[in-house]
Amino acid sequence: MTGYNSNGDVATSNGNHNNSNSNGTNGNSNGHSKPVEYTAQELHTYPYEVIQEIADFIVKRAGIRPKIGIICGSGLGSLADIIQDAKVFEYEKIPNFPVSTVEGHAGKLVVGTLEGANVMAMQGRFHFYEGYPLAKCSMPVRVMKLCGVEYLFATNAAGGINPKFNVGDIMLMHDHVNMLGFAGNSPLQGPNDPRFGPRFPALVNSYNRDLINKAIEIGKTMGIESNIHVGVYSCLGGPTYETIAELKALRMMGVDAVGMSTVHEVITARHCDMKVFAFSLITNKCPIEYSDKKDEEANHEEVMAVAKNRQKACCELVSRLICEIQKGS
Numbered sequence: 119m120t121g122y123n124s125n126g127d128v129a130t131s132n133g134n135h136n137n138s139n140s141n142g143t144n145g146n147s148n149g150h151s152k153p154v155e156y157t158a159q160e161l162h163t164y165p166y167e168v169i170q171e172i173a174d175f176i177v178k179r180a181g182i183r184p185k186i187g188i189i190c191g192s193g194l195g196s197l198a199d200i201i202q203d204a205k206v207f208e209y210e211k212i213p214n215f216p217v218s219t220v221e222g223h224a225g226k227l228v229v230g231t232l233e234g235a236n237v238m239a240m241q242g243r244f245h246f247y248e249g250y251p252l253a254k255c256s257m258p259v260r261v262m263k264l265c266g267v268e269y270l271f272a273t274n275a276a277g278g279i280n281p282k283f284n285v286g287d288i289m290l291m292h293d294h295v296n297m298l299g300f301a302g303n304s305p306l307q308g309p310n311d312p313r314f315g316p317r318f319p320a321l322v323n324s325y326n327r328d329l330i331n332k333a334i335e336i337g338k339t340m341g342i343e344s345n346i347h348v349g350v351y352s353c354l355g356g357p358t359y360e361t362i363a364e365l366k367a368l369r370m371m372g373v374d375a376v377g378m379s380t381v382h383e384v385i386t387a388r389h390c391d392m393k394v395f396a397f398s399l400i401t402n403k404c405p406i407e408y409s410d411k412k413d414e415e416a417n418h419e420e421v422m423a424v425a426k427n428r429q430k431a432c433c434e435l436v437s438r439l440i441c442e443i444q445k446g447s
């Protein structure tokens with residue numbers, strides 16, 4: 119079993135340095151190679167070397183270094199289907215990568231080009247409620263960073279708490295309330311590796327203002343300006359949807375949309391100095407008054423159906439924003 123020695127260097131269990139090569143395998147005496155193995159504890163925190171091996175594995179096989187990373191929210195996997203010259207990696211086949219367990223999250227990494235930019239997209243993200251620690255949920259963001267990604271586009275399906283929001287609207291995130299953080303949980307918990315970023319990162323202005331403004335302009339030219347809002351997202355642990363009392367509390371805190379993802383990915387991206395653009399597709403309206411109406415209860419089938427209906431608009435918004443980034447570079 120491979121482990122880490124007290125210097126933080128990769129070492130085998132007999133104290134030898136690991137001789138893994140860039141495709142994440144160990145050569146052995148009979149010329150065959152086998153994947154590097156890590157302990158459960160190592161895969162809980164994902165040390166730099168593990169992330170580097172995963173990034174090398176992807177870049178080597180994709181043959182390009184992506185500049186933009188996209189995380190597809192529930193039912194929004196089609197954002198990755200528009201990628202050209204795509205190389206597709208099933209999560210199960212990427213060494214030390216977790217697997218997707220949620221419906222609407224295919225569990226594939228797609229690398230290719232979009233609007234002339236090299237991109238990589240996750241068709242399937244990892245959620246806290248799947249039983250993964252937050253560091254593991256957002257580990258792919260660090261993989262993106264070491265692959266060369268400068269911009270993170272994070273998307274999600276969310277419940278609209280702001281009464282002005284309608285099902286099918288898009289909320290451009292300009293801030294978040296980190297409810298899991300309030301409860302003492304962070305993807306950055308544990309020893310800090312300064313190769314990724316500082317121990318105490320600031321999070322004001324996490325959501326790139328320039329990209330938000332560009333997205334608003336794109337929304338106008340798409341004729342959907344009345345369906346685009348700018349607002350505050352909050353991530354809860356899930357997998358339950360919220361109670362009325364929780365929704366009332368979130369609204370009082372200034373939250374416009376609620377979901378079960380994205381915040382820890384944004385924290386991880388900002389820690390390693392990536393530019394962040396994120397949006398929520400409002401898949402259901404959250405009730406904030408008690409009633410017996412069954413149709414006010416959120417459910418995952420509805421979430422995915424709305425996402426499927428709105429995938430064309432979401433794809434257009436993402437591609438046109440990438441086109442704008444390309445014009446500026």
Ligand SMILES: O=P(O)(O)O[C@@H]1C[C@H](O)[C@@H](CO)O1
Nearest residue numbers: 191192274275378379418421
């Ligand atoms: O991955 P996202 O945040 O888009 O998915 C949301 C939150 C839950 O995973 C699921 C609930 O319907 O949708």
Ligand SMILES: Nc1nc2[nH]cnc2c(=O)[nH]1
Nearest residue numbers: 275276277376377378416
């Ligand atoms: N927490 C939460 N996540 C969602 N994802 C889609 N809709 C919802 C919702 O209403 N609440």
